[in-house]
Amino acid sequence: MKAARFDYHCAGSVAEACQALASHEDARLIAGGQTLVPMMAMRLARPALLVDIARLSELRTIEAHGGELVTGACVRQAQAERDPLVRAHAPLLARALPFVGHAPTRNRGTLGGSIANADPAAEIPLVLVTLSGSVDVRQGDVSAQVAASDLFEGPMMTLLAPTACITAVRFPVWEQQRIGTGFVEVSARQSDYAYVCAAAQVALDADGTVLRCALGIGGATAVPTRLSDVAQALTGRSVTLELARAALAPAIAALDIMVDAHASRDYRRRVALRFAEQALMAACADATAQAAGARS
Amino acid sequence: MSVSLTINGALRELEVEPRTTLLDALRDEMRLTGTHVGCEHGVCGACTILVDEEPVRACLIFAVQAEGLAITTIEGLAPAPGELSVVQDAFCEMHGMQCGFCTPGMILTAHALLKGNPDPTREEIVTAISANICRCTGYGQIIEAIQLAAQRLAGSNMPEGSL
Numbered sequence: 001m002k003a004a005r006f007d008y009h010c011a012g013s014v015a016e017a018c019q020a021l022a023s024h025e026d027a028r029l030i031a032g033g034q035t036l037v038p039m040m041a042m043r044l045a046r047p048a049l050l051v052d053i054a055r056l057s058e059l060r061t062i063e064a065h066g067g068e069l070v071t072g073a074c075v076r077q078a079q080a081e082r083d084p085l086v087r088a089h090a091p092l093l094a095r096a097l098p099f100v101g102h103a104p105t106r107n108r109g110t111l112g113g114s115i116a117n118a119d120p121a122a123e124i125p126l127v128l129v130t131l132s133g134s135v136d137v138r139q140g141d142v143s144a145q146v147a148a149s150d151l152f153e154g155p156m157m158t159l160l161a162p163t164a165c166i167t168a169v170r171f172p173v174w175e176q177q178r179i180g181t182g183f184v185e186v187s188a189r190q191s192d193y194a195y196v197c198a199a200a201q202v203a204l205d206a207d208g209t210v211l212r213c214a215l216g217i218g219g220a221t222a223v224p225t226r227l228s229d230v231a232q233a234l235t236g237r238s239v240t241l242e243l244a245r246a247a248l249a250p251a252i253a254a255l256d257i258m259v260d261a262h263a264s265r266d267y268r269r270r271v272a273l274r275f276a277e278q279a280l281m282a283a284c285a286d287a288t289a290q291a292a293g294a295r296s
Numbered sequence: 297m298s299v300s301l302t303i304n305g306a307l308r309e310l311e312v313e314p315r316t317t318l319l320d321a322l323r324d325e326m327r328l329t330g331t332h333v334g335c336e337h338g339v340c341g342a343c344t345i346l347v348d349e350e351p352v353r354a355c356l357i358f359a360v361q362a363e364g365l366a367i368t369t370i371e372g373l374a375p376a377p378g379e380l381s382v383v384q385d386a387f388c389e390m391h392g393m394q395c396g397f398c399t400p401g402m403i404l405t406a407h408a409l410l411k412g413n414p415d416p417t418r419e420e421i422v423t424a425i426s427a428n429i430c431r432c433t434g435y436g437q438i439i440e441a442i443q444l445a446a447q448r449l450a451g452s453n454m455p456e457g458s459l
Contacts, residue, residue: 002320104354
């Protein structure tokens with residue numbers, strides 16, 4: 001369980017990292033390394049050159065501006081979990097982060113790294129897709145923004161070229177006052193990979209009517225799935241369990257669900273439906289509680 | 297590659313291959329064998345160390361990535377040679393171990409927990425040590441040891457946050 005030989009380059013800037021990435025056919029970025037290092041230990045990954053971007057201070061900032069929470073790609077998951085800006089402006093991310101790996105891996109693992117890794121069971125990509133966020137990407141001298149809906153192509157696959165570097169992650173900030181979140185997950189052990197997870201963020205008006213709704217399913221499908229039609233169907237309504245069920249049943253039935261040794265297709269579909277309901281109802285209850293001044 | 301590491305407060309200069317994990321550097325280069333080798337892919341927690349006071353996996357960091365980080369290993373907890381830290385002492389007293397293989401990782405995890413949360417609930421303790429696998433104890437005595445350590449720290453006259 002030792003990694004194969006590789007060269008190591010600690011980048012001094014994003015431009016330098018991109019140059020180094022392009023300089024070698026088999027170069028890879030490393031930030032937290034909490035997935036890459038085990039892959040290398042098992043020799044499932046054998047990069048010839050590792051380009052370390054974890055020390056770039058410009059990739060470790062957290063800011064809220066222009067209606068978005070913008071985090072550097074190398075913000076540690078544990079740092080985001082504790083950050084007051086994240087709690088205030090991307091409450092769904094704050095809700096989901098405790099489910100990401102466990103505390104020791106969150107202390108090293110980064111937001112951008114989890115997104116670039118594109119594990120279908122990963123919570124941070126699910127939150128990004130659910131909230132319709134985006135990432136900033138640098139490739140050579142060119143910078144671009146890629147929407148979460150375009151980013152994930154399949155298990156462990158993004159549309160980014162091997163020479164591209166995610167530099168920032170953008171989560172839309174909701175302007176409403178009463179915002180609630182829900183996150184539900186099942187895995188074999190605490191902190192293990194999710195078989196299914198569901199994320200919901202809702203904004204309610206004073207009467208409990210849904211002003212805005214975002215809902216997503218992870219783990220069950222090849223890429224995180226945003227349930228836009230359900231969110232739309234519930235907007236302008238006062239959500240009850242019956243209403244949520246009626247909207248969710250056809251949407252979940254239409255999903256292309258993954259199967260593996262741990263969980264059958266039927267199991268995942270059944271759980272996805274229940275978890276979507278639970279996440280949604282939890283988010284509504286959370287938003288309702290905000291009215292009573294119970295924001296946690 | 298040469299790398300300088302700050303281990304238990306002392307600066308050490310090492311020559312390592314980039315592929316040398318911090319775990320292997322600690323054990324093989326520095327002879328700090330209290331950090332145990334378990335699964336070598338981040339699952340078991342036997343190699344838990346503290347980086348800037350927070351628990352991390354020594355098997356999931358290459359030594360070259362650790363330049364300049366403040367690293368604490370189990371060897372760095374005792375206040376003086378021949379003594380034990382409060383947490384170490386509580387593990388002995390409650391017999392929070394059997395074979396001892398997970399113990400350094402458990403103690404460092406508990407140390408970090410109590411530093412940030414001096415009065416954890418049982419659930420918070422369980423969550424904290426959920427990243428560390430013990431195959432002997434069934435965890436009961438480990439939890440009790442951490443509770444005892446918390447009690448003793450609360451009753452001691454040390455400034456809050458110092459362990």
